[in-house]
Amino acid sequence: MLRIVLDTVVFVRALINPKSRSGRLLFEYSDRYKIIISKPTAQELLEVIHRPELTAKYHGLAKISLRKVIDLLSKAEAVDIGTPPSVVRDPKDDIFIATALAGRADYLVSEDKDLLALEDTAGVPMVNTQIFIELLESES
Numbered sequence: 001m002l003r004i005v006l007d008t009v010v011f012v013r014a015l016i017n018p019k020s021r022s023g024r025l026l027f028e029y030s031d032r033y034k035i036i037i038s039k040p041t042a043q044e045l046l047e048v049i050h051r052p053e054l055t056a057k058y059h060g061l062a063k064i065s066l067r068k069v070i071d072l073l074s075k076a077e078a079v080d081i082g083t084p085p086s087v088v089r090d091p092k093d094d095i096f097i098a099t100a101l102a103g104r105a106d107y108l109v110s111e112d113k114d115l116l117a118l119e120d121t122a123g124v125p126m127v128n129t130q131i132f133i134e135l136l137e138s139e140s
Contacts, residue, residue: 001033002032002034002107002136003033003034003036003077003104003105003106004035004036004106004107004109005036005037005041005105005107005108005109005124006025006109006110007096007108007110007111008041009111010109010110010111011045011072012045012049012054013111014026014027015068015069016060016061021133022111022129025109025129025132026072029136034076035075035077036076036077036078036079036103037078037079037099038080038095038098038103039080039081042078046069049061049064077103081101082098084098085097085098089117090112090114093112096108096115097115097121097124100124101124105124106124106125107126107127107132108121108124108126108127109127109129109132111128
């Protein structure tokens with residue numbers, strides 16, 4: 001089974017619109033991969049989904065049960081990352097690289113341009129949701 005790290009943007013887009021590409025990846029294809037998380041990536045997700053500017057713009061996000069998010073995260077494999085290396089232009093993104101490396105991820109799935117620009121870091125390919133869905137479908 002593939003091991004992947006999902007960045008916060010993918011999670012948030014999936015929660016806002018379960019029928020979106022990110023939503024399909026998270027909910028329809030979830031039996032085809034194992035999500036890897038770390039404490040910092042889980043904390044960032046929980047912080048972002050409660051940002052007032054996002055909940056004001058996406059009313060459905062404010063209504064999402066914290067329990068639903070915790071259930072999603074509870075199915076993931078948690079890894080310890082220590083101090084993340086400084087790799088990405090935006091230092092906040094380094095936690096995703098560190099999580100992918102610590103969890104021996106096969107892919108880091110992102111919609112973040114800074115992460116996608118890296119393409120491959122220490123053997124972990126960076127792909128967007130569309131490419132990852134295509135990879136999953138080609139394996140069927």
